Amino acid sequence: MLLLPIQQRLPKFFWISPDSLCYISSTVFRKPNPSSGVPIYVQLKEQIRHAIETGALAPGDQLPGIRTLAESLVINPNTVIRVYRELEQEGVLEIRHGLGAFIAPRRRNTAKAEKVRNAQDLVSELVATLRSHGLDEGEIRRLVEAELSETALPGKEALQRR
Amino acid sequence: MPSVIETHDLRKNYGSHQAVRGLNLQVPSGSICAFLGQNGAGKSSTLRMLFGMARPTSGSGQIFGLRIDNEQDSLRIRQRAAFVAEDKRLYDYMTVAQIIRFTRSFFPNWRSDLEARLLDQFELPLDRRIRKLSKGMRTKLALLLGFARGSELLILDEPTEGLDPVAIEEVLQIIVSLVSDGATIFFSSHQIAEVEQIADHVLMIHRGQLVLDAPMDQVKDQYRHVQAVFPDLVSEQDFRLPGVERVSADGRIVTLVASCNVDAIISHARRMHADSIDVLPISLKEIFLEKVRAGK
Numbered sequence: 264m265l266l267l268p269i270q271q272r273l274p275k276f277f278w279i280s281p282d283s284l285c286y287i288s289s290t291v292f293r294k295p296n297p298s299s300g301v302p303i304y305v306q307l308k309e310q311i312r313h314a315i316e317t318g319a320l321a322p323g324d325q326l327p328g329i330r331t332l333a334e335s336l337v338i339n340p341n342t343v344i345r346v347y348r349e350l351e352q353e354g355v356l357e358i359r360h361g362l363g364a365f366i367a368p369r370r371r372n373t374a375k376a377e378k379v380r381n382a383q384d385l386v387s388e389l390v391a392t393l394r395s396h397g398l399d400e401g402e403i404r405r406l407v408e409a410e411l412s413e414t415a416l417p418g419k420e421a422l423q424r425r
Numbered sequence: 426m427p428s429v430i431e432t433h434d435l436r437k438n439y440g441s442h443q444a445v446r447g448l449n450l451q452v453p454s455g456s457i458c459a460f461l462g463q464n465g466a467g468k469s470s471t472l473r474m475l476f477g478m479a480r481p482t483s484g485s486g487q488i489f490g491l492r493i494d495n496e497q498d499s500l501r502i503r504q505r506a507a508f509v510a511e512d513k514r515l516y517d518y519m520t521v522a523q524i525i526r527f528t529r530s531f532f533p534n535w536r537s538d539l540e541a542r543l544l545d546q547f548e549l550p551l552d553r554r555i556r557k558l559s560k561g562m563r564t565k566l567a568l569l570l571g572f573a574r575g576s577e578l579l580i581l582d583e584p585t586e587g588l589d590p591v592a593i594e595e596v597l598q599i600i601v602s603l604v605s606d607g608a609t610i611f612f613s614s615h616q617i618a619e620v621e622q623i624a625d626h627v628l629m630i631h632r633g634q635l636v637l638d639a640p641m642d643q644v645k646d647q648y649r650h651v652q653a654v655f656p657d658l659v660s661e662q663d664f665r666l667p668g669v670e671r672v673s674a675d676g677r678i679v680t681l682v683a684s685c686n687v688d689a690i691i692s693h694a695r696r697m698h699a700d701s702i703d704v705l706p707i708s709l710k711e712i713f714l715e716k717v718r719a720g721k
Contacts, residue, residue, distance in 0.1 A: 297621035300706020302645035330605040337597050339457050339625045340605045
């Protein structure tokens with residue numbers, strides 16, 4: 264069993280066909296810094312997340328196979344397996360049977376980005392309203408910050424209930 | 426994960442010198458397992474025993490479930506595992522091409538693709554006699570002969586010693602490639618940076634005993650350096666907590682190294698009204714130095 268290629272040591276959904284085209288060159292990725300206190304698997308996860316946020320990786324893009332990525336970054340293939348597996352569980356990647364790992368569709372990835380965009384609209388409306396009520400920039404900023412620091416206090420709900 | 430290599434209370438004495446003092450180690454299948462230790466810590470003695478080149482004084486060891494101190498078993502181990510020794514001893518009178526041909530004839534799983542790739546990458550001169558090779562070339566040739574055997578286990582004693590950075594990266598890349606094919610790598614090294622780069626399991630030996638045995642990610646996730654400043658004098662006794670490897674108190678300042686349990690240690694410091702608490706990750710090199718110091 265020891266000589267099995269790595270694909271066969273994985274659950275079936277991790278099988279990656281060797282001749283499947285790799286759309287994403289491994290050059291999207293930088294070599295992790297092994298001597299930093301941050302584990303390599305965490306660094307690689309961050310890189311993939313960042314590449315998605317910046318648009319370097321788009322939904323549907325295929326990630327390199329485990330061997331390809333491990334060899335190009337010169338890191339342990341077990342680390343790549345761990346990263347793909349965890350990102351799949353977090354809904355960032357999709358593992359398609361026999362094909363490989365792909366960036367999950369937009370709705371799952373960009374839910375956060377959409378929320379932020381919606382919130383931006385709300386905030387600009389609010390700021391415009393407050394300005395029309397005669398408040399200046401400094402006053403608005405202090406109000407927002409005070410509100411934020413209050414919500415950050417533990418036990419705020421308990422205080423309000425009293 | 427099952428283990429490829431296992432030892433139980435393995436010991437080796439040279440006269441009155443105890444080189445290996447009760448080693449219990451396990452190398453997980455499919456891993457790149459690093460074996461760290463100072464010069465004379467017992468690394469090479471251990472590797473030599475695993476490979477049937479030295480007899481254990483007591484205790485036992487298995488590779489693929491076969492006994493390392495049984496002659497027949499040891500032979501079967503050598504058919505399935507490759508060992509690249511520290512001295513990289515080779516037949517001096519042969520040329521590079523001759524020793525490759527000679528070695529290849531013993532191993533049915535010989536990887537001609539890897540042989541060609543490494544000959545090219547390492548720029549080994551096929552017609553040169555081994556005795557005329559530089560130290561670096563000799564190391565590269567020994568690695569080529571080990572890597573191309575198509576073994577399911579490779580035991581490498583300081584594989585990158587004396588190589589330039591480019592060659593080191595090439596060697597690490599081959600190791601990664603072999604593990605992708607399902608092989609297990611057990612290697613000793615003094616190069617902590619390369620260990621951090623590719624190992625997923627770390628074993629550290631000091632004075633013939635294991636002082637660290639953990640997955641690399643766990644080491645990186647859990648080992649922390651903590652410094653806390655208190656309003657009043659504190660003593661080391663206050664910090665004898667689970668997970669604290671070493672603690673030193675100096676007036677109102679406590680410095681400690683934790684191998685796990687950091688959250689509980691921080692809460693403990695908070696309960697003691699610490700004014701400030703700094704938590705920093707700690708490099709494998711620092712952990713190594715800690716372990717060596719602690720063992721003195």
